[in-house]
Amino acid sequence: MSIPEERNQNKLVENSWKRSHHFGLKQTDAVDDQLLTGKLIDEIVKKNGMLIQHVTPIFAKMDHFIKQSGQVAMLIDPGGTIIYSVGDPDFSKRAAAVQLQVGANWSEKRKGTNAIGLAITEQVPVRVHASEHYSQKNHFLTCASSPVFGSAGQLLGVINFSGKMESYSDYSLALATMASEALTNQLLVEEARKEHLILLKELECSMKINPMPLLSLDQENIIVRANHAALRVIGKDAIGKPFAGAEGFSLESIHDHRRMVWRSAAFPGQGAGVHRGYTFADIAGSCPNLLQKKELAQKAALTDFPILLLGESGTGKELFAQSMHNASLRSHQPFIAVNCSAIPDSLVESELFGYERGAFTGANREGNAGKFEAANKGTIFLDEIGDMSLRAQAALLRVLQEHTITPVGSHKSKPIDIRIIAATHRNLQTEIREGRFRSDLYYRLKGIQLTLPSLRERSDIAQLAAYLLCKHHGLSAHLSDAAVHKLKQYAWPGNIRELNSVLVQAAFLADGGMIGPEHLQLDVDAPALLETGASDDSAHSLRDAEVAAIKKALVTTGWNMSKAAHLLGIGRTTLYRKIEEYSISMQAEG
Numbered sequence: 213m214s215i216p217e218e219r220n221q222n223k224l225v226e227n228s229w230k231r232s233h234h235f236g237l238k239q240t241d242a243v244d245d246q247l248l249t250g251k252l253i254d255e256i257v258k259k260n261g262m263l264i265q266h267v268t269p270i271f272a273k274m275d276h277f278i279k280q281s282g283q284v285a286m287l288i289d290p291g292g293t294i295i296y297s298v299g300d301p302d303f304s305k306r307a308a309a310v311q312l313q314v315g316a317n318w319s320e321k322r323k324g325t326n327a328i329g330l331a332i333t334e335q336v337p338v339r340v341h342a343s344e345h346y347s348q349k350n351h352f353l354t355c356a357s358s359p360v361f362g363s364a365g366q367l368l369g370v371i372n373f374s375g376k377m378e379s380y381s382d383y384s385l386a387l388a389t390m391a392s393e394a395l396t397n398q399l400l401v402e403e404a405r406k407e408h409l410i411l412l413k414e415l416e417c418s419m420k421i422n423p424m425p426l427l428s429l430d431q432e433n434i435i436v437r438a439n440h441a442a443l444r445v446i447g448k449d450a451i452g453k454p455f456a457g458a459e460g461f462s463l464e465s466i467h468d469h470r471r472m473v474w475r476s477a478a479f480p481g482q483g484a485g486v487h488r489g490y491t492f493a494d495i496a497g498s499c500p501n502l503l504q505k506k507e508l509a510q511k512a513a514l515t516d517f518p519i520l521l522l523g524e525s526g527t528g529k530e531l532f533a534q535s536m537h538n539a540s541l542r543s544h545q546p547f548i549a550v551n552c553s554a555i556p557d558s559l560v561e562s563e564l565f566g567y568e569r570g571a572f573t574g575a576n577r578e579g580n581a582g583k584f585e586a587a588n589k590g591t592i593f594l595d596e597i598g599d600m601s602l603r604a605q606a607a608l609l610r611v612l613q614e615h616t617i618t619p620v621g622s623h624k625s626k627p628i629d630i631r632i633i634a635a636t637h638r639n640l641q642t643e644i645r646e647g648r649f650r651s652d653l654y655y656r657l658k659g660i661q662l663t664l665p666s667l668r669e670r671s672d673i674a675q676l677a678a679y680l681l682c683k684h685h686g687l688s689a690h691l692s693d694a695a696v697h698k699l700k701q702y703a704w705p706g707n708i709r710e711l712n713s714v715l716v717q718a719a720f721l722a723d724g725g726m727i728g729p730e731h732l733q734l735d736v737d738a739p740a741l742l743e744t745g746a747s748d749d750s751a752h753s754l755r756d757a758e759v760a761a762i763k764k765a766l767v768t769t770g771w772n773m774s775k776a777a778h779l780l781g782i783g784r785t786t787l788y789r790k791i792e793e794y795s796i797s798m799q800a801e802g
């Protein structure tokens with residue numbers, strides 16, 4: 213920060229005098245006696261605690277000069293209030309007579325031309341000597357002030373050196389400038405240190421919930437932390453032991469510029485023989501209903517019974533299915549998810565059971581293994597089972613009864629060893645009553661039935677929201693009480709999937725700050741309650757909610773596909789597909 217030349221200093225003082233006139237101040241005015249005391253000054257001091265903490269050692273280093281020259285050194289907040297002062301006791305007494313003391317405000321508006329007020333207005337180092345002061349009462353003073361800035365260039369305060377006019381020294385202004393620069397630099401270092409710590413905390417937070425195996429190692433390559441997924445690969449008792457490497461793992465170093473903190477994270481490389489998926493640790497929530505289902509699922513995971521997962525869309529059925537697979541004895545075998553509603557009826561058998569070479573024209577000439585064969589020895593997750601056609605249901609029933617599959621175009625059946633987890637948002641009893649679902653298949657699938665609670669039935673929405681925010685934004689995003697209240701009032705037709713995308717968008721809109729209700733863009737047209745089992749209505753409502761969310765994201769981001777996809781928590785390709793599928797166009801938005 214350069215000190216303005218003498219000529220410019222004079223100009224600054226001249227302009228300040230004009231402003232003082234303009235404020236209606238008189239040179240002969242009495243000292244204004246509005247001194248902040250008690251709670252009021254305590255609050256300002258507390259607010260600027262960090263500044264005071266860092267300026268204290270700086271002033272201590274200059275103590276010799278300050279006392280010898282009969283001066284006082286001060287720290288002033290950006291509003292002009294003196295918040296900290298050290299120096300010559302004799303001069304301090306004299307200074308107090310004109311309120312050059314803690315609690316007094318020395319902005320230009322209050323005191324007319326003076327070094328503190330001028331440094332705040334002009335944001336450059338300035339000196340105001342003797343009769344350059346506007347108020348006659350301050351003519352006995354010589355003062356030098358220099359501004360302190362934050363990392364974004366914002367004014368954080370002012371350093372001021374004052375003494376009797378006889379103590380005038382050319383060094384005062386240089387010293388004030390050096391002190392303010394030292395303080396500015398210290399604050400920058402402190403901010404960088406904090407950011408680094410936050411980064412590490414975020415890293416740890418995301419590590420805990422990450423389905424990818426992640427490790428922290430110290431300098432000696434000893435494992436200091438590992439998430440659940442990693443422990444499954446390297447063994448539960450691996451913490452504290454040296455990391456010997458594992459198939460497909462790669463290492464990345466993270467350390468600060470002084471190598472004070474030193475970590476390495478291990479990420480699985482391409483093709484690692486590790487299943488990437490959810491585990492029970494990823495199922496967040498403290499709602500008793502959910503915890504009961506989680507406990508049951510953990511027990512059931514170790515058996516080979518078929519599982520039927522019921523619940524509205526977005527309640528975590530796939531999350532449960534993957535967690536059960538990963539906790540089962542089949543966890544090192546494949547987990548294959550099949551969306552039964554997405555397979556055209558004519559292709560169900562070939563998709564599920566595969567086809568033989570030359571089975572039909574246009575098909576892969578070498579034949580193709582179906583989903584069941586791909587999942588052999590592992591788990592197959594049959595999602596949206598309630599949407600399967602009766603023809604497909606008959607074929608599935610045969611597999612369940614005979615434990616064999618027969619590829620299309622083949623006469624030979626192949627034995628399969630598979631664990632089945634099926635899921636649907638439909639009420640299968642109703643489907644059976646109305647002849648759309650086979651009751652014999654239902655009883656085969658229903659080994660253990662788990663109905664997952666919808667979000668509006670859950671008592672832990674605030675906790676879940678905090679978890680999801682942490683997952684996406686680390687520790688930086690928080691919800692205000694009013695925002696939590698708004699979340700609790702909403703019906704959540706899209707359940708946790710919808711909550712997720714609302715939070716991603718809210719964190720984006722809050723721009724790193726506290727998330728308030730205004731950032732939560734909920735679908736106002738969402739019905740207050742959806743009946744489980746009212747399948748067609750649910751499907752429509754969900755579709756409407758999805759369309760509304762996509763439109764909102766597109767408008768918010770000015771049709772920037774990458775940003776909109778990020779807001780919605782989906783990939784860009786999925787977004788393009790949905791825009792086409794729902795015929796969403798710019799014109800429709802007006």
Ligand SMILES: Nc1ncnc2c1ncn2[C@@H]1O[C@H](COP(=O)(O)OP(=O)(O)OP(=O)(O)O)[C@@H](O)[C@H]1O
Binds near residue numbers: 494532595
């Ligand atoms: N308890 C939970 N904790 C954390 N995340 C959850 C929880 N339940 C669901 N989710 C998240 O919500 C989203 C939807 O979950 P999932 O796909 O498992 O639901 P679903 O019931 O299978 O939905 P659909 O029937 O539409 O396929 C996922 O991103 C999932 O990770």
